[in-house]
Amino acid sequence: MTLNPALDLTYRVGELVRHGTHRVSAVAERPGGKGLNVAGVLHALGEPVLATGLLGGATGGRVTALLAADAVPAAFTPIAGETRRTVAVADDVSATGFWEPGPPVTPGEWAAFVAHFRGLLRDADVVALCGSLPPGVPVDAYATLVRLAAAGGVPSVLDTSGAALRHGLAGRPDLVKPNAAELRALTTPADTGRHEAGAARALSCGARAVVVSRGPDGLFALTRDQAWRCVPPERLTGNPTGAGDACVAALARGLRDRTPWPELLADAVALSAAAVAAPLAGAVDPETYRRLLPAVRVRAA
Template sequence: MIVTVTPNPALDLTYTVDALVPHGTHRVTTVTERAGGKGLNVAAVLQALGEPVLATGLLGGGTGTRVAGLLAAAGVAEAFVPIRAETRRTVAVADRADATGFWEPGPCVTDTEWAAFVDRFRDLLGDADVVALCGSLPPGAPADGYATLIRLAAARQVPTVLDTSGDALRYGLAAGPDLVKPNAAELAALLGSADADPARLLDPGARATGNGRSARNDRPVEDDRLDRGARAAVVSHGPDGLVGLTAGGAWRARPPERLTGNPTGAGDACVAALARGLRDATAWPDLLADAVALSGAAVAAPVAGSFDPPTYRRLRGTVTVTAA
């Protein structure tokens, strides 16, 4: 079973209007709602693929109850821990041209609530084959919260995939996840440059570059929280595909065509493919090709957490994977 962790989920609301006019009054033509958050999108994709999956995290208030109900209606098993504060909402106002988003701040989590979640996570590891740790940490959660979960999983020999940003990514890397998946912007923010060597994300034993030099040599001395790093990294470059790096090599996977649509859930579909491939010990070129195909199929779907099966089947055999 794949366990997805979403510490800061949301109730996603989408209002559709004819045209968005600032400071105006609008008649909403349709309202849709769904259980949102990166880990829940990953869980929904895995569930649609027929993979055993369990979603966990923190939910609170009436909004949290609604999120749990939407997960049940979608057939996604969950083991969320209740908190007192209200789960956040995200609101997207979509018209014929584009969409405008309004993201509420996450609820404040107490130390006791976080400790209860860590206990729940420890219990869930008994049935987990892989854990995907996704999205932001809510206010009140420790900055090294993901690092704690990664170390607990490692102690039980359960592989981890980390998909987050900022301090949560920096501290999480120090715990040595099996796989980290930043996008290019998150990588640049973490390492301080758009041209930074992504091999710096890897554990020192896996940082050999093409010329045999350790990529750690040019890292600033004060950047000691990256000293451990991940066993493997996959960097997303949007419509240009993925770059995968491991101790055994590096590959670039490119889609056969540029897809248009909704890219919101593409990264989450990528994580779903990576988690499944990590569980199955899929060879890296095949794993990256599958992740690109599933990401592209997510772009072709109307909402995050879903994908277009015909597009997925069409792309799977046509992704180009080359040594990087």
């Protein structure tokens, strides 16, 4: 689920010159936003998935068309505002990014989405709640949605940051997947600042389990009575943008299937690595996934 999706544009230029004018040699357009990446990964794995959230305007229409072209099932609530764009300008060295603010969402549109979400829960086995909140959506939106899911017997994975994460934890998500930076924002100066302290803080705020994504250092998982560490068997070079979303995809699938923790974490580490090996966020390299999965080691911490 993506409340603040985007149309992600990638512009290829020879060299970015500050205050210069650039003819873009190639434009790539894709549906953007964490939840859409999660849906894309699950769809690529052959899992039944339905992408939902808020979309509006001409840009929202373009996102809908691109999802349809990828054959990803979707049912979004329409809003009057224009879905945002992100622009990544890639030159021969690196990329320069520009992120539009999200569109304003009215109270009526938010209420319509909540009703829509309740309806979708009837056929759902798990929900992944991903990304930032656009202006106008209540800061405790994720707590509301997590509670509705729990009331319907549907487990939830939450992947967001800042105030949306802090308030969302109060809804008691089954699993929350912050990265190290998102976790630091939860801690107070009294905490040690290490990810163990942050994960403990997330539990005390309401999460039933925490999986911290630590980039090439793998995953750290903490529940009320257990802790695990899981590290990829090799370092991969590539595009780390979609690794966190692939991790959420694996966690959501495992939560649905009640996969035991060691297997669940190994799957999430292998799928994250397979996302690094794929050129685009929302995609995974199947060969890397197959190769790494048996080699991932998990140990109790």
